[in-house]
Amino acid sequence: MNPKAPTLSKGDATRTAILHQALELSSELGFEGLTIGVLAGKVGMSKSGLYAHFSSKEDLQCAALDAAADRFLEVVARQALTAPRGLPRLERLLTQWMHWERDEFAGGCPFIVAASEFDDRPGVVRTKLAEYFNTMIVFIDKAAQIAVEEGHFRPDLDPRQYAFEFWGSMLAYQQFLRLLEADDAERLLHSAMAQLNARASA
């Protein structure tokens, strides 16, 4: 969302609607399955009509990643920032992130889909994806640093190590929940996070 443009032009609204479908498709079929042809069928436009919005498949994949990042910002990061600084913010981040993995996409988190597709394919999509991942990891790192400033975490905490372990538990949760359909996915995640926060506080 562009804060400078509170009202969308018709062209912007069309693009937003197209990207919404593109994101659902990439969640279900993968970003490699997200072709101009498949998307045209889904949104009821001609392929040439779509080429007016996206110059190539790669351009479309990048736009879908940007749309995923906008949605993550809205659903997870901004919500976390409404919580008080420090540990309450990290706890809100966890809650919103769980909601993201569980409820936001029928086919699962598009970032996780993209990660396994692009980690070995150099190019603009991979570069953009790695930038978004690093931004999210830095977000956790910064939130942990703030928890140190607030006196919730110990002064010698390694915030990057904290971010690595937070990240790993979220990835494990996502697999236990979606692929394994494990009844105890939520309990395991909460227990891992409680331990992580206890160690960071001690």
Next chain:
Amino acid sequence: MNPKAPTLSKGDATRTAILHQALELSSELGFEGLTIGVLAGKVGMSKSGLYAHFSSKEDLQCAALDAAADRFLEVVARQALTAPRGLPRLERLLTQWMHWERDEFAGGCPFIVAASEFDDRPGVVRTKLAEYFNTMIVFIDKAAQIAVEEGHFRPDLDPRQYAFEFWGSMLAYQQFLRLLEADDAERLLHSAMAQLNARASA
């Protein structure tokens, strides 16, 4: 590998060679990219020749997963079992698993590729994949239980919680290493595992 058949027939050898290529392809292109047509081109056989070995794309995907599991068993699990029971075995498991994520496949771990592709697609491939994941998780769980028996870990350890956190750290390591090309991926993983084992021992 079938222990009852120490010598391979010509048909078995051909199938093994085909599956080796299938595994490389699925690592690079994903299991959805692993079609009879693409594989035929790679191994220099006709499509009809390949249909003599695999009745469908799904059959081929399942065979490639079985081949990945055979290789994981050989490279990771069996090597871990040569280490002494308890903590040394868990440490060997970690070392071999890191080698697997880093060196075994140009395109990255085929299980991680498959996980994001099939977690929302019910069918025989997803069922087989979930079985292999559960087998690996139970392997870690059992190894942690043995560490309790050996007196290396505390008696009230929750071995499934241990397996969840081990799993999460391996997933984070894989992403930091491959997608993010983070210089400190190995250090972060070793530190997370040292903490996990220290907590399990205390």
